[in-house]
Amino acid sequence: HKCIGVLALQGAFIEHVHHLKRCITKYGSQFYNGITIKIITVRNKEELWKCDGLVIPGGESTAMSLIAQRTGFYEDLYEFTHNPQKCVWGTCAGLIFISDILMNENHLVKTLQLLHVKVKRNAFGRQAQSFTQECDFSSFIDGCNDFQATFIRAPVIEQILDDDTVKVLYRLNKPNSPQNGLIVAVKQNDNVLATSFHPELAEDDLRFHDYFIRHFMLKI
Numbered sequence: 027h028k029c030i031g032v033l034a035l036q037g038a039f040i041e042h043v044h045h046l047k048r049c050i051t052k053y054g055s056q057f058y059n060g061i062t063i064k065i066i067t068v069r070n071k072e073e074l075w076k077c078d079g080l081v082i083p084g085g086e087s088t089a090m091s092l093i094a095q096r097t098g099f100y101e102d103l104y105e106f107t108h109n110p111q112k113c114v115w116g117t118c119a120g121l122i123f124i125s126d127i128l129m130n131e132n133h134l135v136k137t138l139q140l141l142h143v144k145v146k147r148n149a150f151g152r153q154a155q156s157f158t159q160e161c162d163f164s165s166f167i168d169g170c171n172d173f174q175a176t177f178i179r180a181p182v183i184e185q186i187l188d189d190d191t192v193k194v195l196y197r198l199n200k201p202n203s204p205q206n207g208l209i210v211a212v213k214q215n216d217n218v219l220a221t222s223f224h225p226e227l228a229e230d231d232l233r234f235h236d237y238f239i240r241h242f243m244l245k246i
């Protein structure tokens with residue numbers, strides 16, 4: 027039995043819950059080596075400590091961090107995410123919240139300093155510059171060469187601060203664009219995943235969530 031929590035302080039958490047639940051109905055526990063997986067929302071430390079893994083969704087990282095600090099939940103989140111037995115996936119604001127260093131910051135966002143990268147927020151500009159890009163993730167997800175990745179006021183990873191633990195999974199492929207080559211997906215060791223984009227918004231495409239369950243939660 028494994029439990030995956032989705033942090034539900036703020037932001038796009040319900041879409042992650044739906045995608046994860048749909049993975050389990052689609053692929054079934056038999057496909058996941060017979061392991062039963064439970065999905066819950068996490069709003070306090072009691073719920074957090076029931077989990078083996080935590081998804082930190084997109085939304086607004088300043089708000090997420092301030093809510094966590096004001097409710098006294100920050101310390102538990104810090105302890106949980108820094109435990110190498112637990113696994114963590116940050117998407118968009120979630121990526122920002124788990125990172126070591128933010129560029130050009132006003133220090134309102136106290137991050138969890140888990141992921142050894144330097145991040146630039148809103149790297150593609152304003153809401154109106156949001157976009158969906160077909161990405162080839164087949165180097166790390168079998169056969170997944172046409173994933174529709176949605177970027178909404180997305181951050182990028184400007185710099186990897188520890189090459190021994192952090193591996194780039196994907197750089198944007200936009201030939202002839204200044205955005206070509208920007209780092210938008212990384213993993214750290216075998217328990218931390220971070221994406222600038224929103225795989226939970228890829229309708230009917232469960233491949234990214236299945237990858238998280240398989241490779242990070244269950245290590246199969």
Ligand code: GLN
Pocket residue numbers: 083084085086087088117118119120122147148178179180181
């Ligand atoms: N721009 C937001 C932030 O800085 C992130 C946007 C998102 O999660 N879609 O937190």
